Amino acid sequence: MRILPRRSVKGLVIFIFATFLAVNLIFLLRVSENGSLKDAVEFNSPTLVTTSPKMTSSEPSQTVTNQRIPTSSSVRSVVTDNVFANLSESSDIKLLRKAFEENNRKEYVRNLNKFDLKGGEDTVVIIVQVHDRSDYLKYLIESLRQATGISQSLLVFSHDYFARHIHDTIASIDFCPVLQIYYPFAMQLYPKEFPGEHSKDCPRNIPRSEAIKSKCNNAEFPDHYGHYREAKYAQIKHHWFWKANYVFDQLTTTKYHRGPILFLEEDHFVAKDFLYTLLKMYRFRSS
Numbered sequence: 001m002r003i004l005p006r007r008s009v010k011g012l013v014i015f016i017f018a019t020f021l022a023v024n025l026i027f028l029l030r031v032s033e034n035g036s037l038k039d040a041v042e043f044n045s046p047t048l049v050t051t052s053p054k055m056t057s058s059e060p061s062q063t064v065t066n067q068r069i070p071t072s073s074s075v076r077s078v079v080t081d082n083v084f085a086n087l088s089e090s091s092d093i094k095l096l097r098k099a100f101e102e103n104n105r106k107e108y109v110r111n112l113n114k115f116d117l118k119g120g121e122d123t124v125v126i127i128v129q130v131h132d133r134s135d136y137l138k139y140l141i142e143s144l145r146q147a148t149g150i151s152q153s154l155l156v157f158s159h160d161y162f163a164r165h166i167h168d169t170i171a172s173i174d175f176c177p178v179l180q181i182y183y184p185f186a187m188q189l190y191p192k193e194f195p196g197e198h199s200k201d202c203p204r205n206i207p208r209s210e211a212i213k214s215k216c217n218n219a220e221f222p223d224h225y226g227h228y229r230e231a232k233y234a235q236i237k238h239h240w241f242w243k244a245n246y247v248f249d250q251l252t253t254t255k256y257h258r259g260p261i262l263f264l265e266e267d268h269f270v271a272k273d274f275l276y277t278l279l280k281m282y283r284f285r286s287s
Contacts, residue, residue: 083108089163089188096162097189100182104246107253110171110178115151117177121282124153124275125254125261127247128268129239132161134169136267141173149275150176156254158243160186160235179253181246183239187231195231195238202228 083103087095109117117123126144130137144150157170160183170180190196194217202216204227211219211228222228247254247261254261260282264270271277 100184104181115177119257121259123259125257126153127156128264130157130159130266133266134166140268143270145175146272147275160239161188183242187235197231204228204230
């Protein structure tokens with residue numbers, strides 16, 4: 001086999017590198033014109049894109065600017081809802097599953113009678129992942145209450161555990177529109193089966209060889225460090241991915257929103273000017 005001269009190989013490498021730089025330069029120029037990487041790939045302006053619920057894929061979508069965030073016909077401003085009226089954390093699992101499903105389907109948005117929920121680049125949708133640490137959650141809510149411009153934002157609390165006092169604490173928020181959703185595959189709903197803890201789950205620290213002998217669940221597939229799944233930690237990850245997909249693709253109130261979306265957790269605390277700073281960064285990104 002004939003070996004290429006060193007000079008030819010060097011020239012080929014330089015040519016490939018130059019081509020790579022040229023392609024990236026063209027792409028970056030396109031990004032600069034459109035405002036961001038996401039804009040260059042998907043859309044050219046932070047407007048609300050709304051489609052009729054009955055619209056088929058063959059029908060053109062409508063681009064609407066400065067409109068309210070679209071809501072389904074069942075979404076309305078409520079002071080109290082009846083989904084969890086007679087339930088507690090110790091209620092029958094079937095009743096809790098039904099309540100989680102009904103709550104998500106109805107998309108109750110509170111305080112719409114007080115605040116005009118609009119879309120666009122000036123509206124921040126804040127998604128908070130909640131478990132059961134109510135003390136931390138109260139501090140977060142109080143910090144949100146004091147934030148400048150919070151009344152123009154939408155707060156979405158995503159739960160993986162129903163507790164009456166937590167649900168009611170969030171339901172009592174009166175400083176901005178609020179929506180609560182519930183993770184439908186929570187351990188609370190599946191305490192003795194996947195995605196909860198199954199009786200045949202492998203212990204976290206059991207050696208792989210012993211796990212295979214015992215034929216526990218997923219014995220052949222420990223993680224990178226040789227540990228097996230712990231449901232309470234896996235739930236955090238599963239909940240996070242479900243929440244993100246649900247907000248972006250399923251939740252009628254948010255799936256057409258093209259403004260900034262901020263993800264928080266129950267043990268976070270925000271500064272009074274966090275919305276001002278976030279919007280400043282968002283606009284700078286698009287400038």
